[in-house]
Amino acid sequence: MIEKLSFAWWNxxxxxxxxxxxxxxxxxxxxxxIRQLLLVEKxxxxxLGEIAxxxxxxxxxxxxxxxxxxxxxxxxxxxxxxxxxxxYLPHKIAIQNDIVEIDTGRSGAKLKIxxxxxxxxxxxxxPFYLFVSxxxxxxxxxxxDADRHLLxxxxxxxxxxxxxxxxxFIILLGDYNDEPFDDSLARQLGATRDKxxxxxxxxxxxxxxxxxxxxxxxxxxxxxxxxxxxxxxxKWRTFDQIxxxxxxxxxxxxxxxxxxxxxxxxxxxxxxxDDKTIFDHLPIKTTIxxx
Amino acid sequence: MVDFIEAFKQGQTVAERVRSxxxxxxxxxxxxxxxLAEATEGKIQLSIEGFAGAVVEGDEGESLWxxxxxxxxxxxxxxxEWEKGREGYPCKITIGNKQHYCEDKxxxxxxxxxxxxxxxxxxxxxxxxxxxxxxxx
Numbered sequence: 001m002i003e004k005l006s007f008a009w010w011n012x013x014x015x016x017x018x019x020x021x022x023x024x025x026x027x028x029x030x031x032x033x034i035r036q037l038l039l040v041e042k043x044x045x046x047x048l049g050e051i052a053x054x055x056x057x058x059x060x061x062x063x064x065x066x067x068x069x070x071x072x073x074x075x076x077x078x079x080x081x082x083x084x085x086x087x088y089l090p091h092k093i094a095i096q097n098d099i100v101e102i103d104t105g106r107s108g109a110k111l112k113i114x115x116x117x118x119x120x121x122x123x124x125x126x127p128f129y130l131f132v133s134x135x136x137x138x139x140x141x142x143x144x145d146a147d148r149h150l151l152x153x154x155x156x157x158x159x160x161x162x163x164x165x166x167x168x169f170i171i172l173l174g175d176y177n178d179e180p181f182d183d184s185l186a187r188q189l190g191a192t193r194d195k196x197x198x199x200x201x202x203x204x205x206x207x208x209x210x211x212x213x214x215x216x217x218x219x220x221x222x223x224x225x226x227x228x229x230x231x232x233x234x235k236w237r238t239f240d241q242i243x244x245x246x247x248x249x250x251x252x253x254x255x256x257x258x259x260x261x262x263x264x265x266x267x268x269x270x271x272x273x274d275d276k277t278i279f280d281h282l283p284i285k286t287t288i289x290x291x
Numbered sequence: 292m293v294d295f296i297e298a299f300k301q302g303q304t305v306a307e308r309v310r311s312x313x314x315x316x317x318x319x320x321x322x323x324x325x326x327l328a329e330a331t332e333g334k335i336q337l338s339i340e341g342f343a344g345a346v347v348e349g350d351e352g353e354s355l356w357x358x359x360x361x362x363x364x365x366x367x368x369x370x371x372e373w374e375k376g377r378e379g380y381p382c383k384i385t386i387g388n389k390q391h392y393c394e395d396k397x398x399x400x401x402x403x404x405x406x407x408x409x410x411x412x413x414x415x416x417x418x419x420x421x422x423x424x425x426x427x428x
Contacts, residue, residue, distance in 0.1 A: 077389055078405055098388040104381070105391065105398035113392070154381075154392055 003123040003290040005093065008043040008263065009173045009240060010283035011134070015052035018074045018083040026278055027058045029271060034059065036265050037283055038068060038087065045088040049134050049175055056085050073099055079110045084132055093121045104154050111136055111147060113154050123290050124253060126169060129162050131155065133174035148178060152188025159205070163245065166202035169253060170245035175281065179238050180210045191243045202246035208260045209241040225262055225282045227272045242286045252290060259287035305378065312379025319399050334423040335416055339373050340364045365419050370412050387411065
């Protein structure tokens with residue numbers, strides 16, 4: 001049997017900047033999506049964004065999540081608020097560090113770069129590094145703004161601090177509020193679509209979400225991960241992405257691209273397309289497996 | 292052909308920027324220490340110290356000590372990890388599990404203020420003051 005490990009990210013929309021705005025009904029919908037991800041999609045390590053402590057309390061009351069560990073990543077320092085939560089199977093994967101919070105500041109503006117976790121998975125003795133990012137909205141930091149480049153540069157610095165001989169397992173995921181082709185990710189972070197090039201130049205990162213920029217079938221359900229109700233030339237953006245280091249293309253653990261992409265939950269898609277709900281992001285997932 | 296004159300001129304411009312950045316960073320710490328001295332009657336002074344280094348051989352065979360990392364200290368107490376970029380900025384200050392990149396003077400000042408407000412660091416500084424008062428008594 002092939003040993004697998006699956007990761008998912010979902011920007012829930014429940015509590016932007018850890019400020020709760022969801023009512024009980026909306027939390028129920030969120031818990032249904034979480035159940036779908038964990039129990040049907042069999043996700044081993046789920047990262048949630050736009051979460052407040054009240055939401056985590058609600059998740060903890062859900063009986064069928066008893067055998068999962070729920071860890072808060074909610075934290076506020078000065079003007080920076082991290083609003084994440086981690087739900088995972090502790091017998092398959094463990095968090096081994098205090099979550100490291102990384103930010104940068106320039107000219108009075110503070111920007112969240114990422115939260116860094118060190119993980120230990122049962123299928124390999126090697127540590128995994130996970131960077132979870134929720135970059136500034138384009139409402140506050142415009143497309144192609146110099147600060148968006150800075151986010152990519154500093155995240156790359158953090159990756160470079162880990163990469164020694166390019167054999168390190170690094171996963172970067174989150175809502176970047178930038179798409180795979182934007183310079184912050186493609187040029188500054190060095191996250192490319194070209195898998196063959198990553199194999200030759202292992203300091204590059206591989207971004208499989210280049211494949212998720214358009215409608216995947218004739219049903220025209222979704223053409224990205226974020227539904228932008230007011231979009232003039234497209235209503236869909238691929239802001240949510242999972243990016244991996246070259247070790248996942250060359251090492252003992254490999255990315256499974258068939259099991260990497262946007263998670264389609266039919267009833268939830270209706271919520272995302274509905275102007276009146278707080279939900280506007282689809283979940284994404286990836287699977288890595290032992291070769 | 293490579294234009295070495297132009298490369299040299301560019302290098303000198305960078306060197307000037309580095310000198311100016313380093314002066315600015317030093318001036319922030321000087322002002323911080325002036326204000327701390329005023330607030331604590333001279334009991335607290337912060338400094339940047341190198342730690343856990345290795346001895347390496349210099350050009351003329353002499354032994355040189357190279358620190359592997361730097362800390363902002365109050366006396367012997369390590370408060371926060373300190374890294375300075377090759378051009379001065381960004382400076383990176385790690386307070387507990389929080390890493391703050393400071394891209395300019397404003398952010399450096401704000402992050403040092405955050406450091407002073409951190410509950411654990413504030414406690415260490417309180418201990419330093421008490422010890423200093425005891426020794427003076």
